[in-house]
Amino acid sequence: MNFLDRFFEKSARNLARSTSRRSLLRGLGGMLVGSAATFPLLPVARAADNGKIKPPQEKGDPTACDYWRYCAIDGYLCSCCGGSYDACPPGAEMSSVTWIGTCRNPVDGRNYVISYNDCCGKSSCGACLCNNDNGDRPLYRSDKANDLNWCLGTNSLVYHCSTAVLIGVAFDQGK
Amino acid sequence: MRSLVVVAALLLYVGSVAAGPVNEARAHSNYQLYCQGCHTPDGTGYKSVPRLKGRVGNYLRIPAGRAYLARVPGAATSILSNKDLAEVLNWIILTFGGDSTPRHFKHYTAQEVGKLRARPLVRVREIREQLHRELGYGEK
Numbered sequence: 049m050n051f052l053d054r055f056f057e058k059s060a061r062n063l064a065r066s067t068s069r070r071s072l073l074r075g076l077g078g079m080l081v082g083s084a085a086t087f088p089l090l091p092v093a094r095a096a097d098n099g100k101i102k103p104p105q106e107k108g109d110p111t112a113c114d115y116w117r118y119c120a121i122d123g124y125l126c127s128c129c130g131g132s133y134d135a136c137p138p139g140a141e142m143s144s145v146t147w148i149g150t151c152r153n154p155v156d157g158r159n160y161v162i163s164y165n166d167c168c169g170k171s172s173c174g175a176c177l178c179n180n181d182n183g184d185r186p187l188y189r190s191d192k193a194n195d196l197n198w199c200l201g202t203n204s205l206v207y208h209c210s211t212a213v214l215i216g217v218a219f220d221q222g223k
Numbered sequence: 224m225r226s227l228v229v230v231a232a233l234l235l236y237v238g239s240v241a242a243g244p245v246n247e248a249r250a251h252s253n254y255q256l257y258c259q260g261c262h263t264p265d266g267t268g269y270k271s272v273p274r275l276k277g278r279v280g281n282y283l284r285i286p287a288g289r290a291y292l293a294r295v296p297g298a299a300t301s302i303l304s305n306k307d308l309a310e311v312l313n314w315i316i317l318t319f320g321g322d323s324t325p326r327h328f329k330h331y332t333a334q335e336v337g338k339l340r341a342r343p344l345v346r347v348r349e350i351r352e353q354l355h356r357e358l359g360y361g362e363k
Contacts, residue, residue: 191261
């Protein structure tokens with residue numbers, strides 16, 4: 049009995065000496081934050097299959113209409129609405145149905161395939177309205193028209209803002 | 224014997240040229256630009272956009288189905304040339320068809336596609352449902 053008392057007293061004192069009461073908070077906090085980094089807890093919509101291509105060097109201001117990726121964008125820039133050019137703002141859902149075009153990256157002079165996925169489910173963002181029509185076609189060519197509300201692949205048809213996700217390198221017809 | 228092998232190889236080569244080999248990079252790029260916006264990157268489709276993945280090859284089991292793939296508006300009225308449309312169709316079938324693609328799938332040729340797309344479909348849904356009945360799908 050005496051032995052057990054001594055053993056537990058010693059280990060309790062050791063524990064108290066080597067750790068602080070706040071370390072529990074630190075450990076618990078680390079676990080929560082760490083797990084959030086490993087398993088995203090927030091539902092952030094990201095366009096599929098982005099990541100297969102090596103991202104090119106880019107320059108310019110992603111919140112300006114003349115940023116190279118926006119050569120055919122028509123709508124509010126998600127970069128100005130709490131999202132980015134390839135992620136929707138929190139609370140908005142990215143449409144999987146989208147319109148796709150190509151833009152030339154001035155840094156490397158190559159043409160990239162850009163997917164203008166709309167973010168939907170929240171009322172219009174209202175910031176940074178851009179209307180660039182590179183390759184835009186009339187509505188009767190609906191697959192190449194940017195005047196459409198492309199919130200067709202989401203639960204809500206309400207348009208919030210537009211992204212410009214880089215999904216590939218355009219095939220060079222000269223090859 | 225050797226000459227026979229050479230002749231066989233030559234025939235195979237001529238056959239593949241006539242059908243048009245699939246240029247992976249070009250076909251994928253054309254898929255991205257002219258199909259993927261609705262059919263989604265992996266051919267899953269969404270709501271009213273038909274699924275290609277694991278299904279598209281089924282249509283090749285009957286001639287009307289084979290014609291259908293080149294006559295749907297998205298294909299027939301696209302700005303792709305006959306050659307590029309044939310290539311992207313072949314690419315879609317080979318890439319997304321999976322088990323639905325018949326083992327001896329005969330590639331579309333530019334000439335065949337040219338003939339088929341000259342008569343684009345108008346009442347697509349009706350024709351699709353009709354095809355699905357013939358293929359034993361039910362209404363889906």
